[in-house]
Amino acid sequence: xxxxxxxxxxxxxxxxxxxxxxxxxxxxxxxxxxxxxxxxxxxxxxxxxxxxxxxxxxxxxxxxxxxxxxxxxxxxxxxxxxxxxxxxxxxxxxxxxxxxxxxxxxxxxxxxxxxxxxxxxxxxxxxxxxxxxxxxxxxxxxxxxxxxxxxxxxxxxxxxxxxxxxxxxxxxxxxxxxxxxxxxxxxxxxxxxxxxxxxxxxxxxxxxxxxxxxxxxxxxxxxxx
Amino acid sequence: xxxxxxxxxxxxxxxxxxxxxxxxxxxxxxxxxxxxxxxxxxxxxxxxxxxxxxxxxxxxxxxxxxxxxxxxxxxxxxxxxxxxxxxxxxxxxxxxxxxxxxxxxxxxxxxxxxxxxxxxxxxxxxxxxxxxxxxxxxxxxxxxxxxxxxxxxxxxxxxxxxx
Numbered sequence: 268x269x270x271x272x273x274x275x276x277x278x279x280x281x282x283x284x285x286x287x288x289x290x291x292x293x294x295x296x297x298x299x300x301x302x303x304x305x306x307x308x309x310x311x312x313x314x315x316x317x318x319x320x321x322x323x324x325x326x327x328x329x330x331x332x333x334x335x336x337x338x339x340x341x342x343x344x345x346x347x348x349x350x351x352x353x354x355x356x357x358x359x360x361x362x363x364x365x366x367x368x369x370x371x372x373x374x375x376x377x378x379x380x381x382x383x384x385x386x387x388x389x390x391x392x393x394x395x396x397x398x399x400x401x402x403x404x405x406x407x408x409x410x411x412x413x414x415x416x417x418x419x420x421x422x423x424x425x426x427x428x429x430x431x432x433x434x435x436x437x438x439x440x441x442x443x444x445x446x447x448x449x450x451x452x453x454x455x456x457x458x459x460x461x462x463x464x465x466x467x468x469x470x471x472x473x474x475x476x477x478x479x480x481x482x483x484x485x486x487x488x489x490x491x492x
Numbered sequence: 493x494x495x496x497x498x499x500x501x502x503x504x505x506x507x508x509x510x511x512x513x514x515x516x517x518x519x520x521x522x523x524x525x526x527x528x529x530x531x532x533x534x535x536x537x538x539x540x541x542x543x544x545x546x547x548x549x550x551x552x553x554x555x556x557x558x559x560x561x562x563x564x565x566x567x568x569x570x571x572x573x574x575x576x577x578x579x580x581x582x583x584x585x586x587x588x589x590x591x592x593x594x595x596x597x598x599x600x601x602x603x604x605x606x607x608x609x610x611x612x613x614x615x616x617x618x619x620x621x622x623x624x625x626x627x628x629x630x631x632x633x634x635x636x637x638x639x640x641x642x643x644x645x646x647x648x649x650x651x652x653x654x655x
Contacts, residue, residue: 270534271641274507278641279534309548314556323560326533326552332652335645339652342533342552358559362532481653488649492642 268362269491277338280487282480283359285387286369287379288320288348291408291470295369296327296343298473299480303329321347323355331484341484348383357390365402365487366391367479368463369470370425372407372415377424384425399429402486405465406479411472418467428460436461444482506627507537513623514539514596517616521609523600524583528620529554530594542583542599554597558587575613577606588613591621591628 269280284292293313300311307330314323325345330338346356368387370380391398405426409415431437431451437459440451444464451461464482468475502510514526518540525540527547533555538547558576565573576587586598586609596617600609642649 268532270530270532270536271501272536273502273504274537281532281534310546312549312553323556326549328548328552334648334652335641337641354563355560358556358563361559362530485649485653488642488652489646492645492649 269364276336277340279340279342280364281342281344281362282365282367282483282487283363284343284345284367284369286348287371287376287383290348290369290371292345292348292369293321293325294470295476296325296345298470298476299329299343300327302473320349321345323347324359339488353386357393360390360394365483366398367483368405370405370407370421372409372421373412374414374416377416380425402483402490403463404479404483405463406468406475407465408468408470410467411469422465426462426465428462431459431461502627506623509623510620511537511539513619517612521600521612522604523598523609525599527551527597528594529597531555536594554587554595558595586610586613588617590617591624594624596620
């Protein structure tokens with residue numbers, strides 16, 4: 268739930284990077300931290316184990332600009348990807364405004380991706396949040412690795428789409444980020460489905476990191492408009 | 493009853509009353525700094541100061557701390573731990589639940605005593621709860637202001653991301 272502070276003229280929103288362990292969630296935040304101007308970001312806080320595995324969360328506040336005289340301040344969080352830490356992961360999702368699912372493109376991590384995606388849906392449902400009705404984007408990370416699965420396979424497994432319930436939304440909506448593809452379309456069986464926007468990334472080089480952040484932040488602000 | 497209110501808006505009067513109440517508490521207890529933090533980690537307001545304190549980071553970590561302890565309480569069969577105390581060599585921190593929605597954080601040093609802060613904390617939480625109840629019940633009656641703030645601002649939002 269975003270918070271608008273009229274006294275300090277700030278719109279504060281919470282974005283959570285979710286996904287399997289070692290998928291690159293922390294790397295996304297580290298790249299943002301390294302690239303944005305120091306005056307527009309706060310400290311990068313990492314609650315990690317001695318071996319740099321996220322234990323509780325990473326946190327980075329960034330200002331993305333001013334709109335209608337209000338500073339748009341985004342609080343970026345990662346969750347611990349390891350299955351073991353579900354209690355911590357769930358805590359971080361509380362009052363989230365937007366989700367980035369960071370998938371690991373390596374074929375051998377497909378099962379871990381699926382497990383994490385299911386876990387995300389389950390944890391959101393426990394808070395009464397419907398992932399299909401909130402700002403949500405998917406990032407396929409590690410696209411540079413030789414064992415990366417084709418994007419079509421990742422899409423089919425992790426972002427196959429959900430059925431559109433509102434008749435008003437049942438119209439072809441082009442994917443603004445991928446020419447020739449649609450976010451909402453009618454499939455062969457006649458159903459209308461909607462998919463989350465997706466991005467390819469090599470977070471360790473920064474490729475796709477800001478595209479992902481921009482997309483989810485924009486969706487979060489548009490949800491307020 | 494304030495628990496579970498989906499959204500609320502403070503007016504400037506609410507904000508003034510809340511910060512005024514927190515300032516009085518600081519004066520009465522001789523504490524250094526008090527913060528009001530949303531349970532999601534968003535800083536609502538801060539009064540006073542402590543050297544080297546980054547309120548945004550402090551707010552986030554406090555909410556996580558409180559959230560983790562809340563879960564520990566449930567494991568023990570308690571409904572929640574309403575107050576936490578962290579004792580340091582020079583500075584200490586009290587953290588208290590306010591209206592099951594916000595967290596009051598008080599930072600103090602040796603210029604006051606744990607007992608005094610603890611004694612004054614309970615009535616302070618009650619006072620803040622009463623102020624928040626007024627703001628939240630008003631929000632439930634009217635359209636939250638945040639829905640209006642960015643209404644029709646789609647183009648401005650698009651422009652914001654031209655980087």
